[in-house]
Amino acid sequence: MTKSSLLAADARTKKRNAAESRFKAYGFAAICVAMIALVVLLLSVVTNGVTAFQQTYITLDVVLDEDRLDKEGNRERADMAKVTTIGYAPLLRDALLTKIAELGIETELSERDVGDMISKEASATIRNKVLANTELVGETVSLDVLASGRIDGYFKGRVTMQSAARDANTSPEALELAQALADEGVIVTQFNWRFLSAPDASDQRPEAAGLGVAILGSLYMMAVVLCLALPIGVASSIYLEEFAPKNRWTDIIEVNISNLAAVPSIVYGILGLAIFINFMEFNQSSPLVGGLVLTLMTLPTIIISTRAALKSVPPSIRDAALGVGASKMQSVFHHVLPLAAPGILTGTIIGLAQALGETAPLLLIGMVAFVREYPAAFSSDAGLFGEAATALPVQVYNWTQRSDPAFVERASGAIITLLVFLLFMNALAIYLRRRFERRW
Amino acid sequence: MLSLSFLLVIVAALAVAGYFIAKSRALKVADGDIRSLVSLPSQHALNTALATIVPPMAALLIVSLYRRLSGNADFDLTLIILLLAITGFAFSLIGIKVETRARTLAERWILGLLIFASTIAIMTTVGIVFSMLFETANFFQQYGWRDFFFSTTWSPNFRGNSDLGIIPLLWGTLYISFIALAFAVPVGLFAAIYLSEYASLRMRSVAKPAIEILAGIPTIVYGLFALVTVGPFLRDYFASPMGIGQSASSVMTAGLVMGIMLIPFVSSLSDDIINAVPQAMRDGSLGLGATKSETIRQVVIPAALPGIVGAVLLAASRAIGETMIVVLGAGAAARLSLNPFEAMTTVTVKIVSQLTGDTDFASPETLVAFALGLTLFVITLGLNVFALYIVRKYREQYE
16 A cells, blocks of 8 residues: 655646646647638638738829820710720820830830739729710820739739739739839829728629629618517517416517527528518619518527616616506606616627628528619619618628639638628727616 | 509508597597597507508408409409598597597508417418429429439439439538537537636637627528638648548538538527536536546536537527538539548539529429428438427526
């Protein structure tokens, strides 16, 4: 038999203590894994996407040649509209060539390749500008025009000399020229407001793609969700919490709501497709249908949090109201509901945040369509929120399906925008809870 | 015929007018002495407004539903709505007398609205089930159910003669979910144990919200993370050097990223459950000389086990129904393989791919999505019901 001592731990105690610290270390490691995952996730999105908020522009003095833009010479908008976007491209190219000659930069690039350094979107922009103000024709205007996606990528480190050599859309010479122009201050990088306001652009013009339509579509849908889910959710919670008799029917409703909260979101998309689009014949990809689907999806969340908020109001409040002659309905609407409002609001905001990030159901109701026009809130033939739109998360999905790697940057930038919205909503929810929540 | 929105404006205007007319009428009936009235003028006003607006709205809902179902448009909706609005308006105004209990009448309308709101949840479920049942029935008329459930090939072909076997899709779904759970359950569970048993208050107040941020991040973000970061990383550092895969989208990519997404589900549910285990049980074990980890392993976890199983089942149902991560991370090829670095596909990916783009609701290639959706719904519903049953049963044990 071994001697045991209080001062020196025996082998078995050592083993048990080692097991103890091992176990604790596992727990700590698990927390670290979760934290690292969070940090890596956010870092990867931010590093990929933060450049989307910067955009490369070329400063040009464009001669708006009357012979080319207004052949009739009468400054009539209808006549000038005959000159298509393609007609404006040479103006920009000439302006850039003049600039290069002025600065005395040598280049082996053909005129055409120099013209390709300017985004195709730029000629559309300048055309709209001229058509909006026909007096500009004949003058020389100084403009910042979008550089092409590859040039933009070069200044963001995405395109290198090596990759350009293998690229049919650009060449190392073009990049050298761009670098020379940047040294002279002709090519500049600015904050990219267009990213937040412009509509989506086609596959070949990643530099022009923006989130405007997607943000607007998401806002419309959130408006629909707020206007439907909040009243319906609050009304049904009030009934279930305050009025419903305890019977089979209300039991079914309760079990049903907790199950609905866990139904996969894509199933709601199938529901929306079958009921709202095929059966009720609402417009595909309209914010109305998207909003309805998201409403049904967020209802359980709102109901669950509203019921918790109603439950936390002490019964003495109700009893006092009933005692001075209020009806049950009055006690609820005049006293219980206002006291539960902060909790309800918090739950609603969290539900909205959830709805804002939801993608899968929206794919099924056709919100993946390429939308270039800002949807109107109301139009006479499409009704309220009936025009085709897209949504922030769906725009992200759309951009991941494009071949040009520049869209990865755009998609990550869109996610940053989405996360900023979510952060704001959650912060608001936390603030409201801290500020107004009452403990009884 | 009047346009619908114009009609609704008329009804709303009538209701507002009714509100003010009823108010003044109630005062007139009382000869200016409110005290003689049984109900306040505002109660009369509310009753009139509700009586004007609620029946036409109900009629609108019922009639448009009936029209859609029967394809019968003989009803003059305008007439019905106007008639109902005017009837409600007139009757409630005539009914204003000194002894009318307007509060009770108004509240009856409100209660009706509340009950209607609470049935929307039921209608959603019914809508989900029926929308999928009908189309699934259509699908099985064109395509044998045996082939659907037991065929091991999935190769839809829009010219017909498709093989639409669910087995490769289910395999991909279960394989990815398994990897996700194999990652999320240990991490989530250990994180919960550490947070509830070991962590200082300060650490808990930092780590718990941080982990819960993971739950608030939309799944499209995880999907992009899988596509842009995790997929290429796994391919370049694991799959390619080991010669077992060349694809960035793989079961492993989707599984790992989904595992990250599930950590907060497992950890916050387990945390609640571990905290619900009575302190007396821990004290008893510690008093007998057990170390903290021995107490956790032999007392706390066994006591919390049913709840933890419930949490894992909920996480599993979440994993099976997850869409965006697998759409972007798992690939589109239906394959029955054991290699986790190969691209496979899932039920949800195929629902998306069969229902986006050009769809023809008469062909089995489109309709199969509804059968897949119904299968998914049944599986997740079963898991949820079972998990909620376990969790609920366990909670009652210690309360």
